[in-house]
Amino acid sequence: MNPKFSQPSLDLPQIPVGHLNLIGYVNESEVNGPGCRAVVWVQGCLRHCPHCFNPASWSFGINQLVAVESLACQILSNPRNTGVTFSGGEPFWQAPALAQLARQVKAAGLNVMAFTGFTLEELRDPCGPAGAIELLQELDLPIDGPYIESLAVHSPNSPVSSSNQRLHIFNLVRVDSPPLCGEEDKL
Template sequence: MEIGISRVHYPVTTLGPGNRIGIWLQGCSIHCEGCISMDTWQFNVNKVSLDELKKVLNLWLPQCDGITISGGEPFDQEAQLIEVLNFLKPYSKSILLYSGYSFSHIENKQPIQNRLIDVLISEPYDHTKSQTKRLLGSDNQKIHFLTTLGERDFRAYLEQPSTKKLDVQIVGDTVWMAGIPLNGMKEIAEASKRDKVTISHSQATIKNN
């Protein structure tokens, strides 16, 4: 079985407590306006075998503190997602998953009903809402503690003030960032112009009303 993967990275320190494995799935049908990861929307690209993904994860799982899964939209590849979650669960590392679907749309899905996810962040990103809560792109999004492991790892972490920091990796002319930047990539790109640096990015266009 193949799975669409945008990228996999370790360590990620901005999307949950500790040093986490970050898995970004490729493909999203929701297309939230203002999304900072529009490059992850396209389906049928960046496909790898699940066996290859598992080999990479096995390198990091012994030392990681947890796993954060985002996208793209993980539930748009539900069968592959279940396979990955079943592989990860025996390691007893907390699994945080972001979904742009409303909780009512996915609450009966197998990963949630079988508690394969420890913490779920649901609801579509809304660029018109405020952004004050830790780990949330917009304050309308909801955090669900699905297991005692998730509650143990995340409850105190989420009560701390948001630091708004980013993990940054530079490969050639590409700068890759993990985290939730305040106000998104457009402001970062505009600010860089003061230093005569031009940044192109994949944040979705926000329509002018």
Template structure:
């Protein structure tokens, strides 16, 4: 089976407790206004074999503290996500998955009922809402502890105050960040402009197309 991947990275320290594997899936049908990851919306690109993906992950899994899966929209690749999660669960690491779908629409799915996901963050990002809670882009989003492992690993972490934390990764052509920036990219873009650096970023486009 194939899966569409935007990017992966280890370690990620801003999307859950400890040093985590970050997996961003490619393709999203929700298109939240003000999304900071519009580059992950397009479908049918960046296809890889799940078997090849597993080989890469095997080098990181023994040393990581957990896995965070985002996107894109993970539930738009439901069958591939099930196969990936079944593999990841064999390593007994806590797994956090983000989805922009409502929990009412997800709660009866096999992925949610099976125990393959320890913590699920649901609901679409809403740029009109406040942002006061850790790991959430907007306060309308909901955290669901789906297993006892998820609750034990995340309950105390989520009670900590919201902080300005981002993992920064620089390549010759791009700068990309892992984490949930407070107020999205607005403050970052403004600070860059004040230092004579112009950033082109996906959140600058705020209208759905």
């Protein structure tokens, strides 16, 4: 199966509408994007990048089912959070539910960042993951591109893990002077 454009078509457990299948959640982090933010790690990735920092997230099996509404309330309960980061696994395999979550936290003034192994070009392709465009429209700071070990960036100040990855700033107004360098991009 080509992870670029194929939906996972294995006999996988269904995630109920309005829910996310997570491998983890942190209510407060200062190392997963600008400012203080919640971090949502989704379960499931087809890429299996060598030296992935989170190989336990590759399986699409049900891990922790969480209602989007409940997770939004949990994120918004921390007054220190200025944003939320989606990571994984691959967030875009759960794009519709993450778009719903992003809309809720953005309505409360938070910014939304995501790490994806897809490129923006792949996500914008009509054969891309279901709901990809919907989620892209909600993101303020996507970082795209697969992790490639031979291009690894070994700097704690870099927003990317390998030099092929790109930081895109879709909405600078929502991000308080991010200490990140990237290219501005518009949908």
